[in-house]
Amino acid sequence: MSTTFPHLLSPLRIGKVTLRNRIVSTGHDTVLPVDCQVSPALIAYHAARARGGVGLIVLQVSGVHETARYTSHALMATDDSCIPGYRALADAVHAQGSVLFAQLFHPGREIMETADGMQAVAYAPSTVPSERFHVMPRALNETEIAALIAAYATAAQRIRAAGIDGVEIVASHGYLPAQFLNPRVNLRTDAYGGDFAGRLRFLREVVVAIRTAVDEHCVVGLRISLDERDCEGLQEDEALQACVALQDQLDYVSLVAGTSASLGGAVHIAPPMAFPAAYLATPAGRFRQALSIPLLLAGRINQPQEAEQLLARGVVDACGMTRALICDPELPNKLYAQHSESIRACIACNQSCIDRFHRGLPISCIQNPLSGRELQFGALTPTTKPRRVMVVGGGPAGMQAAVIAAQRGHQVTLYEAGAQLGGQVLLAQQLPGRAEFGGLITNLHYALREAGVEVVLRQRVDRAVVQQQAPDVLILACGATPAAPRLEVGGSMPVHDSWEVLQGVSVGARVVVSDWRADWVGPGLAIRLAETGHQVTLAVNAPLMGQALPMYVRDQLAAQLHQLQVTILPYARLYGVDDRTVYLQHTASEEAMVCEDIDGVVLCQPPQPDDRLRQQLEGLVLEVHAIGDCQTPRTAEEAIYEATRLAWGL
Structure with missing residues (x-):
């Protein structure tokens, strides 16, 4: 025992x-x-x-x-x-x-x-x-x-x-x-x-x-x-x-x-x-x-x-x-x-x-x-034909693909452009009540070590690197990048992406969080800002806050937002800004919704696939697979599932 x-x-x-x-x-x-x-x-x-x-x-x-x-x-x-x-x-x-x-x-x-x-x-x-x-x-x-x-x-x-x-x-x-x-x-x-x-x-x-x-x-x-x-x-x-x-x-x-x-x-x-x-x-x-x-x-x-x-x-x-x-x-x-x-x-x-x-x-x-x-899935079986597998991107998708491929017996190298693995999880874990989400990366770190995956940090991969390494299989898990919405801008209102705020950019006292995603990012940022003394309006482009979330997560967040006196505006499409005013449109009636005396806007927009490397590889004869957000941005669930399904069959 x-x-x-x-x-x-x-x-x-x-x-x-x-x-x-x-x-x-x-x-x-x-x-x-x-x-x-x-x-x-x-x-x-x-x-x-x-x-x-x-x-x-x-x-x-x-x-x-x-x-x-x-x-x-x-x-x-x-x-x-x-x-x-x-x-x-x-x-x-x-x-x-x-x-x-x-x-x-x-x-x-x-x-x-x-x-x-x-x-x-x-x-x-x-x-x-x-x-x-x-x-x-x-x-x-x-x-x-x-x-x-x-x-x-x-x-x-x-x-x-x-x-x-x-x-x-x-x-x-x-x-x-x-x-x-x-x-x-x-x-x-x-x-x-x-x-x-x-x-x-x-x-x-x-x-x-x-x-x-x-x-x-x-x-x-x-x-x-x-x-x-x-x-x-x-x-x-x-x-x-x-x-x-x-x-x-x-x-x-x-x-x-x-x-x-x-x-x-x-x-x-x-x-x-x-x-x-x-x-x-x-x-x-x-x-x-x-x-x-x-x-x-x-x-x-x-x-x-x-x-x-x-x-x-x-x-x-x-x-x-x-x-x-x-x-x-x-x-x-x-x-x-x-x-x-x-x-x-x-x-x-x-x-x-x-x-x-x-x-x-x-x-x-x-x-x-x-x-x-x-x-x-059945049982994971060793491959009879080990291959050299190159994984580009150290978020959940890339890490999981590398682990499973290595467990099958392939020789795997994982490349990450940044200084540490984790992708968007590194941002997600900074939101209030979400620190435990980082455990996902902790678990994958251990699995990478146990599987014997070679990890290369601070290495941006381009066509030349791929040609130099000449892998048998290339797995693209490059993730996504922030996407700016089309806005009518008529003044000096500061507009920041959610990623920038999580990385330390400061915002004014009265803030509109424009939540297109209707997931945990918008309410998480609203809670974080409200807890540090900001007056927050959460403008959600959906019928309700957290529409994309598991209901128990959403309802727990709703309780926190109410306790912090965050104003929630549903059916709210961001239209434009000027010096002190945020202009929104009701997505059902198309009528105007206006927030005045605002110091700044935080955008929780859908990210866009990072497709730069795939475009560079056009014409290169190579077995290439794309998984996770670089296919199209979704959640960590899809990223890890796609990585597992792909690597299981390599």
Whole structure:
């Protein structure tokens, strides 16, 4: 056992099963099921994490009743046709030494979508709407409640019949059991409402029904938000009271935070990098003191040292490290081998995990495109024909291409014109709350060294250099350069590009940030300027600020901008400037929008591809590939994916 992580790598007994370590992949949607059943891609995804050494995998939610289809791609455990898929998944996970639980789920009023695009009929304890999804539910009658309780039990029977080790009742994030517990949502006056005992009755009867339906070796746990972080949500004392009341009937409790019912509460479902690491440790400690059964915790526990500290302090018994395992499925094995420095650390960007779910796309990772694509990529095999590969550009695309090509056995040299590798990430990490984004480059630096890539800095590559080096393959990852918009300029108003501001150019006291991109650059700069005393107007060329961002990132930024009193103008196209006035145009009405008494403008414009080297190479007989922003500017996700796909096949 590692002496560095003795607690994290120690076994843990939960009910009648023993986990080989205390690292948990908690339940999370993947959009990998097909026809609401386990698919080969889902099996491959979880098998990769089991093979990587994780102690416990908790499967994504399984609907217990037809009214529980909260998305069109949820797993459903409503009839026996689900059993073979669950069995195949259990066999794959068990073959690699991990334990597998499945989540039992009903969303209540938190319905996101339906398969045919129609608005669903949602059910809840009372007719209290969901603010986030703008859903008004029907109040369940007692006959319907009895049917749902029975459905939890039969779903648990099917899951157990498939050989899965346990079930986890989802009472987190404002879903149906939490709606019954919450006195602001449960307004019933019958036996399932009123005082605490009445509001607890539904969840208690669900637990009893499941216990009756499964054998004694089946683990039964509860996932609950320790605080829904919303004034109308379940509060910490209420959640704790429920856990204490039920602990004699449960094998463990799994803690998270937040609620699906509000924008502010939902941010905690997958908290972005602006939140501190392990930020739920203090409230979790209250639960630890009150409970005698194993306690799991998830919420920004991305690094093994954070998990080890929580366990050493006795705050919890196991740590949910879900996004860390999406980013690096081999994390546990690397700890066993005492190679923690080689772990590809999650940066909590949310760009390719939870954001893809919200767009109805299968899960992946900005740093690890293999996640969710295990069947597409397969195993990386050594090349039988090593070649000399020249990579031009040291941003994420170039670094990743160099790493994968070298891992395949090619002789790789990476050229970067600047003094350090990183590309635009070096700018991105300077924005407030984005420092962790730089971890992407830290991870790639390590991978370059391990792969044996030769790195040449301060070398601008032109046609002559390419001809001199005569590579077998040339990969262009030259990135992008700022592009100036067409503006009507009638005075001396200072106009600066966002890159210039991040590099230290000063601006006046009253600033307009013109945000064409609608991503994190505009709001990040607005926050940075507002925090240093500037009066800021964020003029967004989109219907809303952060339209291109993962919603939890956007909503967290919206909260900061509001707190800093930044004025936000949506539908705003920059038209021109004079000495003290910024002229904008409403993109829908085309009417004028004017900002007066302004000292300067900051441009967040789309960059343009750096195509200079490709143009110089016209007529040169050479295998050339272009990836990332020099194809067309997008995000680091596309850059790293394209680099991986290209180098995988070289």
